[in-house]
Amino acid sequence: MRYSEDHKAKTHQRIIEEAARLFRQDGVGATGLQPLMKTLGLTHGGFYAHFKSKDELVEKALGHAVERLNTSLAIQSQSLPAFIKYYLSSAHRADPGTGCPLTTLCAELGQRGQPSEITDSMVNNRLAMIEAALPEDEHADEQAVLMFSAMVGALLLSRSVSDPALSDRLLKTTRKLLIEQAEASVEA
Incomplete structure (x- = not known):
């Protein structure tokens, strides 16, 4: 049975969306192509009608995750x-499956020796967004690096500890101190 081009495009997009969710949730290495395709009701062999390799899918899924996060952040954060x-x-x-891909994928891509230009772009965009929200001074770029690094690190750590109180403490303390820093910068 032949499918329309529209069907193929929709299936392609479904694979990217599910891969983006699973890669953020479980990691790239832990997400096999066969289980991914099975989740979508597709065959493993059908994967290669859409992508040359898993690496290609990783790049497209990461790009999709970044695009979704940018849309979400534009709505939620003014x-x-x-x-x-x-x-x-x-x-x-x-909900790591719908959140920032940096906390799941950066370490894994770095360990695999596969840094991504999409990651570069995402980090640079976040740094620029933070820096733009800070008062102009000679250290705003450094402050943005520190703030974003602390945010990613706190989120990563909060997801990796088994003690719920410690997890909450990591988020609350980092959130409190960074907000104080942001507000103090604006007031200065």
């Missing part, structure tokens, strides 16, 4: 404190 609150929230921690 200020730096709002962005910090969202990023370091228990809801964001609890």
Whole structure:
């Protein structure tokens, strides 16, 4: 049975969306092509009608995850404190499959020797967004690096500890201190 081009495009997009969710949730290495395709009701062999390799899918899925996150952040965060609150929230921690891909994928891609230009772009965009929200001074770029690194690190750590109180403490403390830093910068 022949499918229309529209069907193929929709299937292609479904694979990217599910891969983006699973890669963020479980990691690239832990997400096999066969289980991914089975989740979608497709065969493993059908994967190669859409992608040359898993590496190609990783890049496309990461791009999709970044695009979704950018849309979500544009809606949810109109200020730096709002962005910090969202990023370091228990809801964001609890749903890695729809959240920031950096906490799941960066270490794994680096360990695999596969840094991504999409990751570069995402990090640069976040740094620029944070820096733009800070008052112009000679250290705003450094402050943005510190703030975003602390956010990603706190979220990553909060997801990796087994003690719920410790997980909450990591988010709450980092969130509190970064918001104080952001507000103090604006007031200065």
